[in-house]
Amino acid sequence: MAHTSSHGSAASILWGFLLSLVLTALAFGAVMAGAVPRGAVLPAITLLAVAQLIVQLVFFLHLGLGQGRRGNTAIFLLTAMLIGIVVSGSLWVMHNANHNMSPTQMTIAAARNRD
Template identity: 60%
Template sequence: MSNAHTHGHADEGAHGSLTSYTIGFLLSLVLTGLSFGAVMSGAVPHAMILPTIVGLAVVQLLVQLVLFLHLGSAPSQRSNSVIFLLTAALIAILVAGSLWVMHNANENMMPMQMSAEHAMARE
């Protein structure tokens, strides 16, 4: 009976510890505070606010993927990492394809030299 109990928890290494969750939480708070401070304090030049926020958002995404979702290159984490990467690729393909279709529809639906009023007058 005890063998079945310990067998169910054989992959506990794939889960984070309280320390890793605490570090991830604190890093997320610090990165959020830095983003807020970059906008509110005026310490970052106006032209650099957007790149600063995007950079801090990417760092926070990486912190959360590694410390909360446990994505990495360890053998116990590879399947989660592959699934995440394939999902991200699928979303990128869907978004890019949708933007391409909308762009082509916009370019090909009405000629630029014809205004809406002129098109209505032709009917």
Template identity: 60%
Template sequence: MSSASHSTSRSASHGTVKSYVVGFILSLGLTALSFGAVMSGTLPRDMILPAITLLAVVQLLIQLICFLHLGTAPEQRNNTMIFILTGSLIATIVGGSLWVMHNANVNMMPTQISPERARVKD
């Protein structure tokens, strides 16, 4: 491999200054919108959490694309697939743990029935 093709393939995996600046400005804007959603009082109280969650997901996607360079280009597909599989694994472990803890909580809670009443039902 010549040094010219080696430097080209190396620079292809890194972003440009423009992509970093755009990502930074968009991230700052989304952070300001989240802050404004809470502090301005223009949103109804029950809409603040969904708005912040939506803005956080959009900001996550922008940061993945602009800073971590995840995308569908051939040189980025491996990283994108590893990221998706890692996210799926974490979601499965966290979701399964929450499910087990919820079921343990529901099934192991003391009942609101007195011992005398329990004996009558037997």
């Protein structure tokens, strides 16, 4: 590879584009064609999204472990950790709040009388 620079090469752009195209088509196909059993659709499209995020981070945003890339990669990984805490924490807390604080099996009067 004669020409590899901070902005990659034509080959790396084309690879990133083709991989993204295939992963996108698989995700839409899994939902639209019903090719995947219903219960497995959500894990499947989540996995495909994570794969495509990694492909674009490496091929388009040039994250990696090489010289001059480590700084950006470390900042990204810390941000990804914060995103994980914010998103999974919100879902967990709100799931518990819904579960414990919205009685659907009884009337409000019955819920009041229990204490």
